[in-house]
Amino acid sequence: MSQVLDFLSRTQGKRRLSTSDTLSYLYLMIGTFIMFAPVVWLVMSSFKPVTELNRFPPRFLPYRQVTITLEEFDKPLPLWEVKYADGTVRKMAEVSRISIQYNLIDPSKPTMEPEVHRLSEMTRVEEVNFSLENYTVGVQSFNFITYLINSVIVTVLSTLITLAVNSMAAFSLSKYRYAGRDVFFLVMLSTLMVPLSVILVPAFLVVNSVGWSNNLWGVIIPGAATPTGVFLLRQYMLTLPDELIDAARIDGASEWRIYAQVILPLSAPALAVLTIFSVMWRWNDFLWPLIVLVDNDKFTLQVGLNSFRGDLQTQFHLILAMTVLTLLPITIVFAFLQRFITSGIATTGMK
């Protein structure tokens, strides 16, 4: 206990926790619970069979009834604990059931004549069991791999295109002087606050007339010219000294080389931030893919999960498992890159 206290007050330089420190840790503990508990609960639930899911009040761990396999019977028999009138408790196996009457035998005497018991005398013998059944059944109608591939294609290509297109534009806007530059920048800035969701109908018609409806390109390209990205990169590139460019020109570098081998490497921190944003936006994007994509084999994970949810309104056990599958990839990525991601986003707030 004192070691824990040592750790908690480590950065304080003193042994005792002050009241405000205690309150801070209390806040963080409650916060951690609120942030994580819903996801943990979902994951736990996804391992439970339907009967267990319908149980009220629910239990934290996934349980299932223990079964016993006897030579004399084809199927495994569910085990029950039976309380007799004299107070003794015995484990019995269920052979058959007629309405509310259960026929039970003693597993050690398989040939005995079954005793008849009622549910009021019986309790299930249970064990903790993480069943993968919801997952294996779920993926039969939820094309996880297809959706995952589509989501990865959309996220990776969008991010690459966004980075390329935005950084080139930012380079042009920050390092050249030409007619129309400021007009373009202002027009783009003014749309910064008007999201795609506001112009859904005409944006869809444009994509449709380009022939990209029900096509991953229709999801990838329209969001690639993000005003946010151009703005972020331009502001960063403005801080890079123009002398670098002049020096490179004197050395005979083409404008393309100046962009690709002088400016881009120096803009790495800003590019990293835009990468994080772009991946987050694209991976979780829902409304736009929902409108553009029609066929099941084109769906991204989010749209796929939504249609799965719509198709199987009542089969919540499968939806739970597929929700876990959907949140798994980004959770794994976050687990490895969390420090990088959180500090990257924090730096954008400095503006």
Next chain:
Amino acid sequence: MQRPPDLKSKGYREDWSSRLYSGFVSILDIAFSALQSAVGIRGMAYVFVLPNLLIFGIFILLPMLLNFGYAFTGGSQLYLENRPYVGTANIEQLFQCEDIFDYTTCREDGFIRAIGNTISFVTSQVFLLVLFALLTALVLNRKIAGRAFFRSVFFYPVLLSPIVVALIWSWILRENGIINAFLGSFGVGKIQFLADVNWARFWVVMISVWSQMGFYTLILLAGLQAIPHDLYEASQIDGANEWQQFWGVTLPLLMPTMLVVLVLSLIRAVQVFDVVYAFTDGGPGTATLFIVQYIYRNGFVGNRRLGIAAAASLVMAGALIGLTLLQFVLRSREGELIEEEERASHEPSA
């Protein structure tokens, strides 16, 4: 962030990825050099901006202009050339009410309700969001063991997609769910959270705060860490306690960051759609029907009323632009204040 990375420690080590990159650059250089000799250095500026300009022009600017076309034309035709011009009839129809304060008298009562719902959602959501984000950032800004861990914990829900967030919470809030079990242990009967108007509204606000708070916490935390430490030391010497330091040092210096957070969260809140779409689908009834969903329903579901959807978009875009302008006004006023303070602090020494 402002300083270019240290070249000695990082750059110019020839590993395979940098070789691949320079090979890639060299190949493209052939094409771009040819282009450059054709258009000149000045022309290259246009070449670089062109891809972005094209995508932006076709998929953002053009739809925006088309949106005006739809907003001022009627009928059920999809293509603009077949739609008759109706002037401002669509916009007028949206606000056609006998009594503007009673939505049941409105022709488009869904729209008026959506506006009302959006306003009440935005105010409560932004208030709670900023409050909790600030509180969390303040706690995380203290000398806390495991700060990086906690920072990640609060950020994690931000990464979850709206659909996942909605499914997680509808599972928790269902009639036989864990919340009802928890309340049941205090003798409270089962509540059908998503079938009750007030509960549904409450939980829509809660889950969107839950899922977005971490992002703003990070931004506020960065703002807090940018406050110079000497100010705290100086105020401590002057005898200020933690509470006075918060009001006298932290809050005033955090104001610019707060403003950014406030405006960003406001704009996002006005646009709320996907979480709610998957969580309550606007229900029960129209209790959680918000503007974007109203636009979506009119534009893409059932018999489409594109003109009405586009007109509603215009109204919403107007509101968003208003909010953005508000930010600029507040910012510039704050800039003036800071300048004045600086001038005042320099005068005595001059």
